[in-house]
Structure formats: C-alpha cells, structure tokens
Amino acid sequence: MVTLKLLVSVSRKQGKYPIIAQVVKETGVLVNVERAMIDSHEGELLIDVPDDSCELVRQKIAGLGASVRILDRGIRIDTRECVDCGACISICPQEVFSFGDDWGILVEEEKCVICGKCVIACPHSALFLSGEIPERPF
Amino acid sequence: MKKSIDLINERIRDGNAHVVTAEEMPLIVTELGEEEALKEVDVVTTGTFGAMCSSGAFLNFGHAEPPIRMERVWLNDVEVFAGLAAVDAYVGATQQSTTQQSVYGGAHILEDLIGGKSIELRAISHGTDCYPRRTITTQLVLDDMNQAIMVNPRNAYQRYNAATNTTDRTLHTYMGMLLPHGGNIAYSGSGVLNPISNDPKFRLIGSGVPIFLGGAIGTVVGEGTQHSPAGAFGTLMTCGDMKQMSNTFVRAATMHGYGVTLYLGVGVPLPIIDIESVRSTAVTDRDISVDILDYGVPSSNRPSIRKVTYEELKSGMITINGEDVRTSPLSSLKRARIVADTLKDWVKAGKMQLTLPAVRINPDKAGKPMRETAHVPRVIDIMDRRFIPIDEESPIKVAAETLLKDETNHLPVVNKKGQLVGIVTTYDVSKAVARPGNKTCVRDIMTKKVITTNPDEAVDVAIQKLERHNISALAVVDRENKVVAMLTAIALGKLFEQRWSR
Numbered sequence: 124m125v126t127l128k129l130l131v132s133v134s135r136k137q138g139k140y141p142i143i144a145q146v147v148k149e150t151g152v153l154v155n156v157e158r159a160m161i162d163s164h165e166g167e168l169l170i171d172v173p174d175d176s177c178e179l180v181r182q183k184i185a186g187l188g189a190s191v192r193i194l195d196r197g198i199r200i201d202t203r204e205c206v207d208c209g210a211c212i213s214i215c216p217q218e219v220f221s222f223g224d225d226w227g228i229l230v231e232e233e234k235c236v237i238c239g240k241c242v243i244a245c246p247h248s249a250l251f252l253s254g255e256i257p258e259r260p261f
Numbered sequence: 262m263k264k265s266i267d268l269i270n271e272r273i274r275d276g277n278a279h280v281v282t283a284e285e286m287p288l289i290v291t292e293l294g295e296e297e298a299l300k301e302v303d304v305v306t307t308g309t310f311g312a313m314c315s316s317g318a319f320l321n322f323g324h325a326e327p328p329i330r331m332e333r334v335w336l337n338d339v340e341v342f343a344g345l346a347a348v349d350a351y352v353g354a355t356q357q358s359t360t361q362q363s364v365y366g367g368a369h370i371l372e373d374l375i376g377g378k379s380i381e382l383r384a385i386s387h388g389t390d391c392y393p394r395r396t397i398t399t400q401l402v403l404d405d406m407n408q409a410i411m412v413n414p415r416n417a418y419q420r421y422n423a424a425t426n427t428t429d430r431t432l433h434t435y436m437g438m439l440l441p442h443g444g445n446i447a448y449s450g451s452g453v454l455n456p457i458s459n460d461p462k463f464r465l466i467g468s469g470v471p472i473f474l475g476g477a478i479g480t481v482v483g484e485g486t487q488h489s490p491a492g493a494f495g496t497l498m499t500c501g502d503m504k505q506m507s508n509t510f511v512r513a514a515t516m517h518g519y520g521v522t523l524y525l526g527v528g529v530p531l532p533i534i535d536i537e538s539v540r541s542t543a544v545t546d547r548d549i550s551v552d553i554l555d556y557g558v559p560s561s562n563r564p565s566i567r568k569v570t571y572e573e574l575k576s577g578m579i580t581i582n583g584e585d586v587r588t589s590p591l592s593s594l595k596r597a598r599i600v601a602d603t604l605k606d607w608v609k610a611g612k613m614q615l616t617l618p619a620v621r622i623n624p625d626k627a628g629k630p631m632r633e634t635a636h637v638p639r640v641i642d643i644m645d646r647r648f649i650p651i652d653e654e655s656p657i658k659v660a661a662e663t664l665l666k667d668e669t670n671h672l673p674v675v676n677k678k679g680q681l682v683g684i685v686t687t688y689d690v691s692k693a694v695a696r697p698g699n700k701t702c703v704r705d706i707m708t709k710k711v712i713t714t715n716p717d718e719a720v721d722v723a724i725q726k727l728e729r730h731n732i733s734a735l736a737v738v739d740r741e742n743k744v745v746a747m748l749t750a751i752a753l754g755k756l757f758e759q760r761w762s763r
Contacts, residue, residue, distance in 0.1 A: 214445055
C-alpha cells in the first residue's frame with residue numbers, strides 16, 4: 124500500500140483536543156502515528172496515511188485548526204560529504220540506511236520518519252532533514 | 262621455498278608482479294595451497310579508512326620580513342603547537358577551534374589545506390634581537406608552505422573493540438552514538454583488510470616500509486603510540502607528504518558529544534616472501550575477534566559483553582542474550598577497499614618498490630595504564646555520614662522537623678530493613694504543606710526514583726550524575742542498597758576549594 128506522510132502541528136490549545144482521534148472517527152481512515160512530540164507549548168505529529176485518503180485526512184485535520192503539511196522528502200544525503208562509513212545504520216529506528224554489495228550506503232527515504240537521530244550521529248555532517256544542502260563555511 | 266624482495270621488485274619493475282588484495286588472498290591460498298600461493302602471489306595489499314584521532318602534521322611556513330619567532334600560532338582559530346623553533350608548527354587533528362569548538366578543528370585544517378583552500382595564520386611573539394617581529398596575520402595555502410609533512414603518532418590499529426551501551430540513556434562517544442539498553446553495536450577497523458592483522462608478528466611491516474597514506478606514498482616511522490601487540494592491539498606511526506594527498510582519503514569529522522577527529526586512509530603493501538607471509542595474509546574476518554565493551558561504564562576497564570568476530574560484525578546483526586542487535590561500522594569498508602585497490606594498481610604499475618623493515622617493530626610489547634601518584638578523590642572521601650534517614654511511614658510533619666533540625670535539604674527515605682526507597686527534599690515538604698490534598702506520610706510525597714552513588718565511585722563520575730539530572734545531592738548506598746551517607750553539592754564545593762588551593 125502506498126502511503127504518504129503528513130506533518131501535523133498543533134498549538135497548546137488544540138493539544139487538549141483529541142484531533143487525531145476525531146479524524147480517525149470521522150473519516151474511518153486508519154492513521155498510523157509514527158512520531159509524536161507534545162509539550163506544554165505545542166505539539167508535532169508525524170502520521171502515515173494511505174495515499175488515496177490523504178486529501179480527506181488533510182482537509183479534516185486542517186478543518187480542526189491544526190496546520191498540516193505533506194512531507195514528500197525524508198532524510199537527504201550530501202554525497203560530497205558522505206564517506207560510506209555506516210554510522211547511521213544501526214542507530215536509525217526505521218532502518219532507512221543499509222549497505223549495498225560494494226559497502227556503499229543505500230537510503231530508503233520513504234521509510235524515514237524524520238526523527239533526526241542520524242543527523243547528529245553522522246560524523247561527516249552529510250545528512251539533512253529538509254531544504255537545500257547548504258554550502259559549507261571555509 | 263623463499264622469495265627474495267629483490268625478485269619481487271624486479272617483477273614489479275617489469276610489470277609482471279602478481280598483486281592481490283587481502284580480501285582476495287584467503288581464497289587463493291585455499292585453492293592453490295600455501296606453496297603454490299607463495300610462487301603465484303608477489304604482493305598482498307591492505308587498507309583501512311576510519312577515524313584516526315592521533316594524527317597531525319608538521320608545517321613550515323617560511324620566514325617573514327622582518328622575521329618572527331612564533332610562540333603561539335592559530336590556523337583558522339585552531340591553536341597549533343608552536344614550540345618548535347621560529348616558523349614550524351604541529352597541527353593536531355583533534356585540537357578544536359577557539360571560536361567554533363567541535364564544528365572546526367585541526368582535522369579540518371588538514372582537509373582544507375589538502376583541498377587547496379586558504380587558511381588564516383595568526384601568530385604572536387615577545388620579540389627578540391634576532392626575531393624582532395611581535396605579531397603576524399596572513400593567508401596561506403598548502404603550496405605556500407615549505408613542508409607539510411603528516412606525522413601520525415598512532416594509526417591503523419590492528420583491530421578495535423566494538424561498543425555498546427547498557428544504560429538507559431543514549432551515549433555520545435568516540436565510537437559514535439550508542440543507543441540505550443544495548444540497542445546497537447558500533448565497530449571500527451576493516452577486519453581482513455587491516456594492515457597489521459595481515460602481519461601480526463611485524464615481519465613485513467616496520468620502519469622505512471612504503472605505505473599508502475591519505476592518497477600519497479608515505480612510510481612507516483615505527484611502532485605507534487599505545488602499540489600493544491601482545492594483546493593484538495598493535496599500532497603504527499606513519500608519515501607522508503601532505504602535498505601529494507587527496508581529500509578522498511583525508512576527511513575531517515565530528516563525533517557528536519566527543520569532538521573533532523580525522524578520517525584517514527592507510528594501507529600497506531605486503532611482499533610475499535615466505536610461507537609465513539602467505540599464512541598471515543590468508544587471515545579472514547572469521548579469524549579476527551574483538552570484545553564488545555559496555556561504554557555505559559565510565560571507566561577505562563569497561564566490561565566485555567561477549568566476543569565477536571569481524572565476520573559477525575560485518576553481517577549487520579548479532580545476537581546478545583537471545584536478542585538481535587544491529588551492528589554498524591564507523592570505518593568505511595568501501596573506502597578501505599579503494600585504498601587496497603589503489604595500492605594494488607600502484608604496485609602493478611611499478612609506481613612503488615617494496616622494502617623489508619629497516620628496523621623491526623617489537624611484536625611482543627604490552628601497553629600499560631597511567632601511573633597515578635596523586636590520590637583520585639572518591640565519594641568515600643567527601644561523603645557526609647551524619648545524615649538522618651526517615652522511615653517511609655513517618656508523617657510529613659516529622660520530615661519537616663528533621664529537615665529543620667538537621668539544616669539539610671535532603672532526607673533519604675528507608676524501609677524497615679534500612680534500604681533506600683526514596684528521597685524527600687524541603688521542596689517536596691513545602692509543596693505538601695501548600696497543596697495538602699490527601700497526602701499524610703513521607704511515602705506520599707517522596708521521589709521514588711533516587712539517583713545513587715557508592716563509596717568507591719570517583720567524585721568526577723558522581724558530579725556527572727548531579728549535572729545530568731540537575732540535582733544537588735546523591736544518596737550513597739552499599740551493595741545491599743542500604744544508605745551509608747549523602748553526597749551533597751556543598752561537600753563537592755569544599756573539595757574543589759582544596760584542589761585549587763594546593
């Protein structure tokens with residue numbers, strides 16, 4: 124099944140309201156919460172929804188007052204900096220990274236839940252969560 | 262049968278040498294047998310590409326006009342060692358920038374110079390009759406320097422222990438990120454391709470032997486620092502001309518929470534001169550084992566969880582206590598292969614001639630820990646034995662009275678057996694008075710998850726616990742979890758007063 128990832132941002136006020144439960148109840152779409160970070164000020168949830176009901180879910184969440192964005196990109200790799208060491212492999216909870224036959228790093232971007240662990244773990248600062256790969260100082 | 266080094270070099274010159282990598286050698290020996298492999302193979306190339314913190318380079322900047330005897334030198338804000346006459350300096354790979362800390366360091370200087378980038382030099386001096394100048398600031402590229410010679414005190418570890426972490430928090434170490442509860446295993450080194458693993462008796466690798474270093478032809482200086490071949494942890498001191506090196510094989514890195522390090526490619530071509538060199542280069546990943554150490558123990562004597570071979574480590578998954586745990590390397594096996602393949606091409610093309618060691622490296626040496634002459638402060642030295650434990654069933658009022666009488670902020674809470682079950686602070690008591698609810702006894706208001714130490718623990722380790730949990734006291738417990746003392750931030754303050762006044 125093809126799925127899409129949605130990044131849902133809620134303010135503190137909305138955090139008290141069961142948005143995801145409401146969406147599931149009203150749409151009947153089984154939403155998979157892959158990551159959630161909710162504190163006293165705001166919350167951010169990464170949810171996985173079937174491709175064909177993505178728009179329905181997106182509209183429903185937006186209608187409940189949360190901002191929602193379709194994430195079409197996961198982790199990015201800067202191949203100029205990557206040396207294929209593999210430090211990212213065993214620390215990734217989603218098994219996004221693996222070795223190919225020649226010990227080169229393979230990336231299965233669609234598995235990524237954008238947790239950011241690998242960004243910190245990469246000794247060569249070769250991994251990025253979003254946006255363009257930056258030019259380096261010096 | 263033996264084969265002379267002269268014969269091997271003659272074949273290299275003629276372009277007839279049979280060169281294979283250390284990954285290809287085991288199969289050749291299995292298929293042909295040792296005698297035939299000796300006749301057939303002339304050179305086995307090795308290679309590794311990974312973090313080699315103990316690396317650096319001597320730079321000679323040339324003399325300025327008027328001249329300066331540089332006493333302190335910074336390159337892109339990274340201080341380098343300048344206690345080497347007037348215009349020489351040693352850049353250490355792990356030295357960090359004064360302004361950027363772990364984002365930029367000595368390793369980045371090396372990478373940037375090799376990459377053709379310009380570096381800012383700043384130096385100061387007190388001025389002498391022969392060297393009157395006191396300050397200098399200038400931009401330099403690698404070609405501006407008379408010499409840029411990489412001299413690495415400790416490279417190419419024979420093998421390296423793997424790492425895991427059994428604590429309940431993520432650790433950031435020089436072995437990379439280690440997940441809690443033994444969630445992953447990190448390893449280093451290239452196993453079968455490791456130079457010293459293919460010559461553990463140091464019969465072929467020694468002073469003066471030509472090597473691949475960072476993309477250039479370098480040489481082995483001799484044994485590396487911490488060389489400990491008795492435990493199969495031999496190391497090499499290496500050197501090579503930075504002007505011949507390439508960024509493919511010299512890369513700066515930052516281990517989060519640890520700091521700057523250098524990723525470096527090193528390889529040694531091994532001449533196959535006798536049966537013993539055939540045997541030693543027939544080594545496989547299955548033959549090379551290391552311990553998996555628990556980096557959750559903050560000591561240089563970390564306990565081993567189990568032994569593991571490079572074959573198992575490279576498989577990506579191993580079993581510990583019946584559970585599958587993923588493994589991943591910090592060294593690049595892909596680039597280690599490129600090092601070994603490049604060396605193979607160089608030897609085949611006659612680009613380098615081989616030699617046997619001019620001076621042999623001691624193959625039996627054992628490293629030893631530091632001799633410490635000053636007493637390392639332990640918790641027992643500064644803990645406060647005059648504490649009053651409170652029973653978990655005591656009324657809150659009793660806790661308040663005890664805190665007042667004792668002029669303390671922390672009371673360890675114990676059960677009938679005297680074992681630690683919680684801790685109560687003045688804050689807990691104040692909160693209970695302000696918002697009573699239905700709380701009556703100490704058990705209702707105590708913190709149940711108490712951070713503890715023990716009398717033998719080093720004070721520095723106890724301090725880390727206070728900082729990490731943002732608390733001001735630790736309960737000191739014995740093996741039976743009975744409270745024997747309290748360790749407070751106040752006692753630590755007294756200790757530091759003594760340290761500085763000495």
